Amino acid sequence: MATQNQKDAIPKWIWHPERERRQSFELVRRFALERSIAGAEFRIALTGSAEVELDGMVVGRMEESAANVCAFLRVEGFPSRLEAGEHTLRLRIRCEAFMPVVPINIHLHERSAGCIAYLAGESFWLATDDSWLAGEEAAAVVCLLGEEPYGDLENGEEWFVAGGFGDIEARPLTGFSFPEASGMSVMAAEDSASLHGTGQGIIELPEPSRQELHIFYHVRKQAEWRERNEALRASSAAASLPSCMIDLGREYNVRFRFRNHSPHPATVVWNGAESLPELANYEGLITEIVRLEAGETRITLPQGLRYFRLYAMAEEGLPIELEWRPEEVGVAMKGAGSLRTDSKLLKDIYDISVHTNRICHQIGLWDGIKRDRLNWTYDFYLAAKADYALWDDLSVLKRSIEELGRGTPEGYWMNAIPAYTLWWLNNIWEYYLHTGDKEFVLSLDTEIARHCRQVERNLDPATNELLNVTPTLIEWVPMNEEEGRLGMQALLRMTGDRLRRLGGYIPELSGLPDWGYPEIEPDRFLRGEQLITRLLGILSGYVGREEGEAFLRAYEAQDPITPLSAYWLADCCSMFGLQQKAWDAVSRVWGKMLEEGATTCWESVTLEHDGDFHDALTTYTAYDSYRISLCHSWAGTPVHWIVARVLGVEPLEPGYRTISFDPRPIPGIASCVGTIPTPFGPIMAGWDNGSEDPIVLKLPEGIGRR
Structure with missing residues (x-):
């Protein structure tokens, strides 16, 4: 009997297994009732049109409309009472216009057609899933409720707020x-x-x-x-x-x-x-x-x-x-990360970064909650840096990694941006380094190999230069073509180094490359107009320690700067022992947000401006003013900087089996102690100058220090 517990049966988007290649077909579900039910109601959303038939009788029709994918629409002619016995519910579907798929959302190419529906009655529940037939075959699940490109639907049940993964709470x-x-x-x-x-x-x-x-x-x-x-x-x-x-x-x-x-x-x-x-x-x-x-x-x-x-x-x-x-x-995130410090500003920056990261955990690890309510590859790579320092459960991050990795087909860059594919590959390494979750990485073996091939087919075999890299979205600030190409070569080198490390730990991965990288003089990076060009030169190793330190000592944070570049700037300064310079960058950029009353971290920042702060914000090349998001998950990166560069805790071996501990006190701050989640339990680390032993380090059993 097809009575189901509501909490276990949130409807799913389904279609014929041939996806949009099958424009016309039937979805069929047979069910039995042990007794009659009252208050029956059938609601549906879909791409295309539908004729709804119950037990051989047509009870409703929906003409094709773009509005059909926006809400669960009630079929008015559906009988309100169903008698005991066998029943057959049949949906005759035809679709002429599919959800648009373009390079930027190519990872959704198998979700361009879908139908989602439910039949509710007194003590009865039936929802679309793969138990329905599509013609003579089992229907294919296209995506879950809440996922792109459909998002939230109007007129659903209150408890649908849980989303298709069932872990969202109100x-x-x-x-x-x-x-x-x-x-x-x-x-x-x-x-x-x-x-x-x-x-x-x-x-x-x-x-x-x-x-x-x-x-x-x-x-x-x-x-x-x-x-x-x-x-x-x-x-x-x-x-x-x-x-x-x-x-x-x-x-x-x-x-x-x-x-x-x-x-x-x-x-x-x-x-x-x-x-x-x-x-x-x-x-x-x-x-x-x-x-x-x-x-x-x-x-x-x-x-x-x-x-x-x-x-x-x-x-x-x-x-x-x-x-x-x-x-x-x-999603109700379970946190193990925390911070205690006598610096109000440092604690406030940590707190708004944590809040930003937490509230962006939804059906995916969203970029923002007002605009960009979806997974962007580079954005959730940066957001993940806070995830590793805060949460015990990384399920939301994992499904975001999977959506872009599994969804982007052969021959395409993720989100149509070459850099994003490289950042996704970096994310695989960083996920493994922080979790030691070999099983998850191996589950993506096919996808890792596919995206490595996309990189390899665009490498110049003579010079190892990565070609065909436009658009080069390295940073939002204006960037000429030369700087864009330089940034991509630096990112290529970083990615190759990390994939080699990944392969050393997981030799079972079948498609890891061993690509080289082009020879580039450090001066080419240091002559870059934009801050990110010089920082990527340092991070990738093209710019040596002496030249990098000289640049960092001389640089002062100024417009145009974004939270993205400010994070990498602070990271580089700390790695070179310039802790006050790092703190100056973090306190100026995120401190500016706090001065304006921020409770979350912004997508953009303008340090000097006339008029109101929100109107002054800009991404320089795409949009500006009030369209700018004041809650962007990737801007919560101060959490990572505080943990790795202030408390000084970093994993050296996957899963924190071995760590480095190098606390870097900030001048003027007397205490800073935090907890960091690991697979072995939380680490407590930092310093407290008011204690007899000012250096704090408590490691759970199973973690070694080098």
Whole structure:
């Protein structure tokens, strides 16, 4: 009997095993009921059109529309009562337009077609999975609920928040405040608020047009938000609506639970933002609509924000009585990493880096929670550096590594960026170094070999130079073609060195290359206009110690600089014993964020500017101002710098079997002691000048020190 526990049966996106090569086919599921059920409801989302048939009778049709992939749509003609006995549910599917696949999202090429659905009734649950038939074959699982390119779907069950991997939780959020209210009285409790006002009429805002399919979920949402917010701002009546502004206290991936306690319908329109200037000025603000019948409760899909402006609408003169509850949404990370220090600034930088990293653990190790709600290869490579120093469970990182590694086919660069494939290969080594998880690395043997071949086929056999490397996204700052090529050769050398180390520990890996690297004079790196060019020259070994130290001693952090380059700068300075220079870079860049009230780490930083800080941010070559994310996981790298370059703990052998311990005190800081997770248990390390023995090192059994 096909009754299932809901928590074990979140629906999956499925299709014919031939994927988009099969445009027309049937999905079939037979099930038996021991007794009749009431309250039956069938909901579906898919690419294409569907004819829904139950026991030989057509009960509903859906015409093909881009909107079909955005929500679980109810099949209105589906019978609400199902009798005991055998039943056959048949979906006749035809798809003309598939999810777009372009080089930047090539890793999703097997997800361009999909169908996800569920049948719910009294004590009954049936969801799409590989137990369905696609023609005469078992259906193929395309991806899990929440994964790209489909993302979150509207009109699903509340518990679908767990996502396809089942590990995302929604937790009550506290610590919020109401800085402003107009025409609305607010009564706040610890984890909720009651909002009361009087209706001033209804502003009709457009529903999203949803005329096209998008490469990523967040790209679609940004287009919809801009359309709605422009309509809201264009209405002269908006200023008279009962409204309030809420500060969540910190940025979160958050959903809202609204209940209408009034006997009349009400509508909520809300804007979300990461900063107050963004909330006041950005045309593309998060803008969502919640329509509530009398007594109804509705829950929004989660979005990333800190500030929230709510407008309440009802017919003129009618009472508005709303209950609002915020819930943080994310994987509940179990942390073993911690830091204790007498430096408030160092601790604050550590704390916002930890918070940034934690809240980006979602269906994947996301780049951001407002924009870029997905896995970018280089970005989660950098985010992983904090993961290793913080968490016992690296499941989210592993599935991000798998998505890009398994999904990117032969002959393609990850995310269409040559550097990203190289960073992915570096990530494999760093994952193994920190975990000793040989089984996971070997599970990627085929993928490692495939991506190494992609590099090898672009090597000049005479010079070992990596060719065909445009676009060379080494850094966001403007970079000429020569510097881009230099950066790629440095990255090639770093990657080759790490793959040789990996092969030394895991000789079973079948496709590891032993490529060389071109000979390049160090002056070519040191003449680079951009900081990252010189840093990559140092990190790769092209620039020797004497020249590298001379450059680092002379360099002062200045615009244009990004958190990305600032991290590598601090890392290099510490490795050369220039700890004060390293701290100057970290404290200036992340300290600037804290000066502006940051609770998470930014995608970009502008040290000197006129006007508001958010409007001054830029990636120089792609976008700027309020579109810039103020929560980007890769900018949480100070965690790694603190652990490896301040506390001084680094694994020398995979899985921390042997470590180096070289604490590097920062002038003016008297104590800094932290814990670092390892497969053997946490290490405690650092220094405390107020103790009889100022150097602190406690190793769990099984870890040696060299």
